[in-house]
Amino acid sequence: MQDFRKQAAKHGVTLLSDGPCQFCGAGVEHGVAQCVSLFGELGAHLWREKDYAAAHLFSVDAYSLQHSEIAGRLNNHVHLLSLCLMLERGASSAMGTRKPAIEKFLALDRVWPSLEPPPAGARGSLTVAEIVATDLERRAEFARRWAESVWDAWQAHQPWVRRTLDRLLHD
Numbered sequence: 001m002q003d004f005r006k007q008a009a010k011h012g013v014t015l016l017s018d019g020p021c022q023f024c025g026a027g028v029e030h031g032v033a034q035c036v037s038l039f040g041e042l043g044a045h046l047w048r049e050k051d052y053a054a055a056h057l058f059s060v061d062a063y064s065l066q067h068s069e070i071a072g073r074l075n076n077h078v079h080l081l082s083l084c085l086m087l088e089r090g091a092s093s094a095m096g097t098r099k100p101a102i103e104k105f106l107a108l109d110r111v112w113p114s115l116e117p118p119p120a121g122a123r124g125s126l127t128v129a130e131i132v133a134t135d136l137e138r139r140a141e142f143a144r145r146w147a148e149s150v151w152d153a154w155q156a157h158q159p160w161v162r163r164t165l166d167r168l169l170h171d
C-alpha cells in the first residue's frame with residue numbers, strides 16, 4: 001500500500017490528514033497516512049510472531065477491503081475471494097498459501113463486475129488500530145474476528161464471491 005496516495009488520486013479521493021481514518025474509522029489522530037503506517041507495523045515482525053503470522057492474511061484482506069479507494073478496485077475481488085476461502089472453505093490464513101487460487105482466478109481473464117464497497121466507516125466493526133493494540137497472544141484471534149466483520153460488511157457481494165469460487169474450484 002506504499003502507493004496509496006497515487007491510488008487515491010486515481011479515484012479522485014482527497015486524503016484527510018487529521019482525525020480518524022476516513023475509510024475504516026480507526027481512531028488515529030493523523031488520518032489515513034497514520035492508519036497505513038499502523039498496518040505496516042502489524043506486518044513488520046512476522047518472522048518472530050509465528051502464531052500471529054499464521055493469521056496475517058486475515059489482516060491483509062480485511063485492511064484492503066476497508067480501504068478500497070487506496071488499494072485498487074480490482075483488489076476487492078481478490079481479497080473477497082481470499083476471505084471466503086479462509087472463512088467458509090477452510091483455507092489456511094498463513095502468508096503465501098492463497099496464491100494458486102488467486103492465480104487461477106486472474107487467469108480467467110474475464111470482465112469482472114464492479115463490486116461497490118460499503119460506505120466508508122461501515123466496512124467492519126474492528127480496525128487495524130484495535131488489532132495492533134491487542135496483546136500478541138490474542139492477535140491471531142482478533143485478526144480473524146476483524147476479517148469476519150469485514151466479510152459481513154461486504155455481504156451484498158457474497159453471492160458473487162461464492163459463485164466465482166464454485167466455478168474456480170470445479171473447472
Ligand SMILES: [Zn+2]
Binds near residue numbers: 021026036
Ligand atoms: Zn484506515
